[in-house]
Amino acid sequence: MTPTTSRNAAHADLIIENAYVVTLDSGRPVIVDGSVAVVGETITAVGPAREISAQFPQAAARIDASGCLVMPGLIDAHTHLFQVLGRGLGDGLELMAWLRQFMLPLATHMTTTDAEAAVRLSALLAVQAGTTAVVDNHYAPTDTDTILAVAQAIEDVGLRGAVARGTFGPRTVGSDRMGVPDELHCYPSTTELEITAECLGERPSGSRVEIWPMPENISYVDLDLIAQCAVLADEQDLRWQAHCSEALAEVVIFEEVYGERPVAWLDRAGLLGPRTTLAHAIWLDDAEIEAMGAARACGLHQPVCNQVVSSGVMPMRELLDAGATVALGTDGLAVSGQSMFEAMKSAYAMHRLSRMDATWPPAETLLELVCGHGARVLGRHVGVIETGALADLVVIDMSTPRFQPAHRPVAMLALIGHGADVRDVVIGGELVVRDGRSTLVDHDEVMAKAGEAAERVADAAGLHPLRTAWTQR
Ligand SMILES: [Zn+2]
Known part of the structure; x- marks a missing residue:
């Protein structure tokens, strides 16, 4: 040899x-x-x-x-690093209540300094656990200074990857139905695109940590804005990301408002391709799976989160068989750890049980998803x-x-x-x-700053009622 x-x-x-x-x-x-x-x-x-x-x-x-x-290095294809400040607080809430009572108040009460402190701690946890690249969906807050500060915090610990800038645009029927607070719908579509473009000016395609457009959720972001984000990604040689079909309720809302399913619409609108990276992609019908495979689109699987909030089981094997990319993610420290080893083990057990098949997936497949498929999501030779x-x-x-x-x-x-x-x-x-x-940051200082930020945000967002020592049910 x-x-x-x-x-x-x-x-x-x-x-x-x-x-x-x-x-x-x-x-x-x-x-x-x-x-x-x-x-x-x-x-x-x-x-x-x-x-x-x-x-x-x-x-x-x-x-x-x-x-x-x-x-x-392991690749975390979808996470929310800022969520470390709310660790454990959302336990016991179903997904919609989890968003309305916990995550969205947390997200809307963060300052740039809080976000930076949070992201540095999570990024440190990630790299210590063998993750070398992350795609961080940040939506708390999303002004230019905060997005660039978050990207810098990720780079400070040595990671590569992208900040997928959370984009909400105007209120829609979907955001009313899903209870998205006004504070997140804080910019019109033109401003959203301008801020993303401004961030891209500082960190263009090929930067150690890129900026990606991220219409936050297919079910509640204005459809024209979603399309404009995809076009921007195409023009700038980037990927784009969105939450899609995580909860069954999201699909029901989309169908009631638009008369078709979310991924079916993406396909019909010409928005499915290798640059399209969809977080969760759980509630897909056969035609949607087929469409994602034909377009070589990417599904991002967060098995720990999906189990904790009981959102469903991704049709992982069907997507792979159809030709789609399936990378794994942690989905943030509010629901899981920041470890891709946990994500692998979780997917390993989850799909064997749900299929009642102890032969699939083999360990080798999980490593390929975390590394090779993760690299396809990033668009880097890693x-x-x-x-x-x-x-x-x-x-x-x-x-x-x-x-x-x-x-x-x-x-x-x-x-x-x-x-x-x-x-x-x-x-x-x-x-x-x-x-x-x-070798790059001081652990004690990173933890101390994140601890101060967590206290401040819990006060401001009124999250103390969620800090129960023991929940009797
Ligand atoms: Zn997510």
Whole structure:
């Protein structure tokens, strides 16, 4: 076996060596004793450890990963980092009550400073748990300064990804029916598009953290505004995101108002394509699944959130069979952790139970969804360890009791993988987590600032009644 390498590479900036390398490269998915060489922000060679060390006798830095597994960084394709400030408060509420009594008041009482403090804490949690890219739907608040501050907070901990700017536009019948507060419908459509364009001016396509348009929900955002967001994404070489068909009630509302189903409308309006990334996509009929597959559109699966708020089971296998992309997300700390290992385990168990089939999905499929499909959502060359890919890499300690005996490391990642086992994280060739701690931000300071913001927002939003020590039912 020879290492795959770019021509004439003799110098490496970083070598991660002597690891069990899970490349997710279909030609050679696993290298039992392997090394990865990095130049700049890119992987320049991957192969057996002996061959890589012979090829690169000198390297500016080396990480000894003996006893460790190295895999591509995990991609969280849909989350809400600001929601960390309301952790636990919405427990026990069904989805609509959860939105009206908890999440929307929380979102509408945040300042730029609160949002920045919250996002920095969540982003820190994410990267410590092996996530190297996030798509963060931010809707609290959505002015230019806040969106850019949130993007910077994500970048401060070293992550890449996008801030999907929450866009509400004018009130609609759907927003009345879903009880969306006026405070979120604070800009007319033209202003929404202007703010997004202004943010894009600062962080255009290709930025470490991009800005994406995000009409917040297909069921309550003005249809013309949704279409304009999709056109903007197309013009600017970006993806766009929207919540779609998460709760059955959303589909019922859309059908009553417009006479057709949400994804059927997207298809008819010519808005389904690889740039279309739909969070949840649970309540789809067969024609909608077919349409998403034919368009190579992306469904974003948040299994922990879907179970916690009992919204339903995504038709994941049907979407994959139809040809759609299906990436996984956490959907924010108000309902789940910020760990993609939790999302993988949750999807693993959820779909086996719902299908009464212990053979599907296999662990390998879940890794492909989190990495390869996540990369398609991002539109970046990540999610695989191969020459030319961006060096977004995670080193997982397999010497802990959790991983021993390590009969099948790949299956174990999906079954018992845990963010606490993540030792080192490299993003774009930079070591951003070493021995479980960020090399870029001070943990205590990040936690203290987020704690102050949480108190202030809970006061302002009147969330103290939700702070019960024990709920007797
Ligand atoms: Zn969401």
